[in-house]
Amino acid sequence: xxxxxxxxxxxxxxxxxxxxxxxxxxxxxxxxxxxxxxxxxxxxxxxxxxxxxxxxxxxxxxxxxxxxxxxxxxxxxxxxxxxxxxxxxxxxxxxxxxxxxxxxxxxxxxxxxxxxxxxxxxxxxxxxxxxxxxxxx
Numbered sequence: 001x002x003x004x005x006x007x008x009x010x011x012x013x014x015x016x017x018x019x020x021x022x023x024x025x026x027x028x029x030x031x032x033x034x035x036x037x038x039x040x041x042x043x044x045x046x047x048x049x050x051x052x053x054x055x056x057x058x059x060x061x062x063x064x065x066x067x068x069x070x071x072x073x074x075x076x077x078x079x080x081x082x083x084x085x086x087x088x089x090x091x092x093x094x095x096x097x098x099x100x101x102x103x104x105x106x107x108x109x110x111x112x113x114x115x116x117x118x119x120x121x122x123x124x125x126x127x128x129x130x131x132x133x134x135x136x137x
Contacts (some may be wrong), residue, residue: 009128011077012036017056018072018127018134026058026065040070049124053083072124078115080123088115 016036020027029047033040047066050056057069068075081088089111093104 002055005086006042006046007081009036009038009042009043010080013038013043013046014050014055014064014068014075014080014123015127017068018123021067024067026063026067028065032066032068032127050080050083053079068123072127073122075123076119077121077123077126078118081118088118 013032013036016032017027020031020035029040032038033043036043038046047056047058049057051058051066051069054069055075056066058064058066078088089102089107091107091111093100093107095101095104
Protein backbone atom coordinates (compact mmCIF):
# COMPACT_ATOMS: atom_id res chain seq x y z
CA UNK A 1 0.00 0.00 0.00
CA UNK A 2 1.15 3.48 -0.78
CA UNK A 3 -0.12 6.78 0.62
CA UNK A 4 -0.45 9.27 -2.22
CA UNK A 5 1.32 12.60 -2.11
CA UNK A 6 -2.06 14.28 -2.44
CA UNK A 7 -3.32 12.56 0.71
CA UNK A 8 -0.17 13.40 2.63
CA UNK A 9 -0.46 17.05 1.59
CA UNK A 10 -4.15 17.08 2.57
CA UNK A 11 -3.29 15.89 6.07
CA UNK A 12 -0.52 18.46 6.38
CA UNK A 13 -2.84 21.24 5.15
CA UNK A 14 -5.51 20.24 7.67
CA UNK A 15 -3.00 20.30 10.52
CA UNK A 16 -1.72 23.68 9.35
CA UNK A 17 -5.27 25.07 9.15
CA UNK A 18 -5.88 23.99 12.73
CA UNK A 19 -2.67 25.68 13.84
CA UNK A 20 -3.18 28.93 11.95
CA UNK A 21 -6.94 29.61 12.04
CA UNK A 22 -7.96 31.12 15.34
CA UNK A 23 -11.48 32.45 15.84
CA UNK A 24 -12.88 33.61 12.52
CA UNK A 25 -9.43 34.02 10.97
CA UNK A 26 -8.65 32.29 7.68
CA UNK A 27 -5.40 31.14 6.12
CA UNK A 28 -4.36 32.20 2.66
CA UNK A 29 -3.35 29.51 0.18
CA UNK A 30 0.06 31.10 -0.35
CA UNK A 31 0.78 31.07 3.39
CA UNK A 32 -0.31 27.43 3.76
CA UNK A 33 1.69 26.42 0.69
CA UNK A 34 4.82 28.14 1.97
CA UNK A 35 4.61 26.67 5.46
CA UNK A 36 4.08 23.12 4.17
CA UNK A 37 6.22 23.44 1.03
CA UNK A 38 3.38 22.49 -1.30
CA UNK A 39 2.69 23.92 -4.75
CA UNK A 40 -0.06 26.54 -4.35
CA UNK A 41 -1.81 25.26 -7.48
CA UNK A 42 -1.87 21.68 -6.19
CA UNK A 43 -2.93 22.89 -2.73
CA UNK A 44 -5.96 24.69 -4.19
CA UNK A 45 -7.09 21.40 -5.78
CA UNK A 46 -6.68 19.62 -2.45
CA UNK A 47 -8.51 22.33 -0.52
CA UNK A 48 -11.37 22.21 -3.03
CA UNK A 49 -11.72 18.46 -2.44
CA UNK A 50 -11.72 19.05 1.32
CA UNK A 51 -14.26 21.87 0.92
CA UNK A 52 -16.60 19.68 -1.16
CA UNK A 53 -16.40 17.06 1.61
CA UNK A 54 -17.41 19.67 4.21
CA UNK A 55 -14.09 19.61 6.06
CA UNK A 56 -12.95 23.14 5.22
CA UNK A 57 -14.67 26.41 4.42
CA UNK A 58 -13.50 29.08 2.04
CA UNK A 59 -13.98 32.81 2.11
CA UNK A 60 -13.60 34.83 -1.07
CA UNK A 61 -12.17 38.27 -1.54
CA UNK A 62 -9.17 40.26 -0.50
CA UNK A 63 -9.35 38.95 3.06
CA UNK A 64 -10.30 35.46 1.88
CA UNK A 65 -8.78 32.11 2.60
CA UNK A 66 -9.57 28.75 4.17
CA UNK A 67 -10.43 27.50 7.63
CA UNK A 68 -11.73 24.29 9.16
CA UNK A 69 -15.47 23.68 8.80
CA UNK A 70 -15.59 21.53 11.95
CA UNK A 71 -13.71 21.35 15.20
CA UNK A 72 -10.52 19.24 15.07
CA UNK A 73 -12.12 16.74 17.45
CA UNK A 74 -14.86 16.13 14.87
CA UNK A 75 -12.58 15.55 11.88
CA UNK A 76 -11.10 12.08 11.54
CA UNK A 77 -8.36 10.72 9.36
CA UNK A 78 -10.82 8.54 7.45
CA UNK A 79 -12.85 11.66 6.55
CA UNK A 80 -9.75 13.21 5.03
CA UNK A 81 -8.89 10.00 3.18
CA UNK A 82 -12.40 9.73 1.74
CA UNK A 83 -12.37 13.39 0.68
CA UNK A 84 -9.11 12.92 -1.22
CA UNK A 85 -9.03 9.29 -2.32
CA UNK A 86 -12.71 8.31 -2.21
CA UNK A 87 -12.03 5.21 -0.15
CA UNK A 88 -9.60 3.65 2.23
CA UNK A 89 -8.58 0.53 0.37
CA UNK A 90 -10.00 -0.40 -3.00
CA UNK A 91 -10.24 -4.13 -3.33
CA UNK A 92 -10.43 -5.59 -6.80
CA UNK A 93 -9.90 -9.25 -5.97
CA UNK A 94 -10.56 -12.14 -8.25
CA UNK A 95 -12.44 -14.70 -6.17
CA UNK A 96 -11.72 -17.48 -8.63
CA UNK A 97 -9.67 -20.56 -7.96
CA UNK A 98 -9.29 -22.56 -4.79
CA UNK A 99 -7.76 -19.70 -2.78
CA UNK A 100 -9.42 -16.68 -4.39
CA UNK A 101 -12.30 -16.44 -1.93
CA UNK A 102 -10.04 -16.61 1.14
CA UNK A 103 -7.54 -14.07 -0.19
CA UNK A 104 -10.37 -11.66 -1.08
CA UNK A 105 -11.86 -12.09 2.41
CA UNK A 106 -8.49 -11.27 3.98
CA UNK A 107 -8.24 -8.03 2.01
CA UNK A 108 -11.76 -7.06 3.11
CA UNK A 109 -10.86 -7.81 6.75
CA UNK A 110 -7.68 -5.71 6.50
CA UNK A 111 -9.63 -2.83 4.94
CA UNK A 112 -12.15 -2.94 7.80
CA UNK A 113 -9.39 -2.80 10.43
CA UNK A 114 -7.73 0.08 8.59
CA UNK A 115 -11.01 2.00 8.38
CA UNK A 116 -11.70 1.46 12.08
CA UNK A 117 -8.23 2.69 13.05
CA UNK A 118 -8.42 5.76 10.81
CA UNK A 119 -11.89 6.61 12.12
CA UNK A 120 -10.44 6.67 15.64
CA UNK A 121 -7.71 9.22 14.83
CA UNK A 122 -8.90 12.83 15.04
CA UNK A 123 -7.26 15.91 13.58
CA UNK A 124 -6.74 17.11 17.16
CA UNK A 125 -4.76 13.94 17.95
CA UNK A 126 -2.74 14.35 14.76
CA UNK A 127 -1.83 17.87 15.84
CA UNK A 128 -1.12 16.86 19.45
CA UNK A 129 1.16 14.04 18.34
CA UNK A 130 3.06 16.18 15.87
CA UNK A 131 1.54 14.57 12.80
CA UNK A 132 0.78 11.19 11.36
CA UNK A 133 4.15 9.58 11.92
CA UNK A 134 3.26 8.68 15.48
CA UNK A 135 0.57 6.25 14.38
CA UNK A 136 1.30 2.63 13.60
CA UNK A 137 -1.37 0.62 11.86
